[in-house]
Amino acid sequence: MGGWLGCCCCSRHLAGAGTGAPARLPGRTQGGQAASQPQAAHRHLEKSPGSAILCNNCGKACKGEVLRVQKKYFHIKCFVCKACGRDLAEGGFFVRQGDYICTLDYQRLYGTRCFSCDQFIEGEVVSALGKTYHPHCFVCVVCR
Numbered sequence: 806m807g808g809w810l811g812c813c814c815c816s817r818h819l820a821g822a823g824t825g826a827p828a829r830l831p832g833r834t835q836g837g838q839a840a841s842q843p844q845a846a847h848r849h850l851e852k853s854p855g856s857a858i859l860c861n862n863c864g865k866a867c868k869g870e871v872l873r874v875q876k877k878y879f880h881i882k883c884f885v886c887k888a889c890g891r892d893l894a895e896g897g898f899f900v901r902q903g904d905y906i907c908t909l910d911y912q913r914l915y916g917t918r919c920f921s922c923d924q925f926i927e928g929e930v931v932s933a934l935g936k937t938y939h940p941h942c943f944v945c946v947v948c949r
């Protein structure tokens with residue numbers, strides 16, 4: 806078999822090469838089978854074209870550096886904030902209905918609003934009776 810049987814970085818043989826029997830060709834990372842694949846041991850991905858891992862964002866095959874988030878894969882450049890396009894690999898992120906959003910945008914979009922002034926609250930929050938306020942907004946409406 807003219808298959809690619811060596812690890813691309815250490816050129817170690819991956820499967821029973823040399824016996825004439827194609828024991829296990831690299832390249833079946835999808836589909837639930839093949840538990841023993843080299844990236845666990847070597848921390849890099851195979852470069853076999855048959856084993857394309859699809860980017861969850863653009864749908865294209867991931868080559869080279871790939872980000873794994875939960876059970877999904879992304880190109881590094883594809884793992885960006887849905888709202889502002891900022892690189893999410895750097896900072897934190899939130900998942901909202903399948904969309905990945907940076908912390909700032911998440912706050913902006915889904916964050917807590919002050920019940921008094923209707924602005925978003927960053928930092929300190931005062932909550933009372935199920936409502937939230939800026940600390941400086943939580944004052945007596947009569948005497949201020």
Ligand SMILES: [Zn+2]
Pocket residue numbers: 860861862863864865879880883
């Ligand atoms: Zn992508």
Ligand SMILES: [Zn+2]
Pocket residue numbers: 886887888889890891906907908909910911
């Ligand atoms: Zn953002």
Ligand SMILES: [Zn+2]
Pocket residue numbers: 919920921922923924938939942
């Ligand atoms: Zn306020």
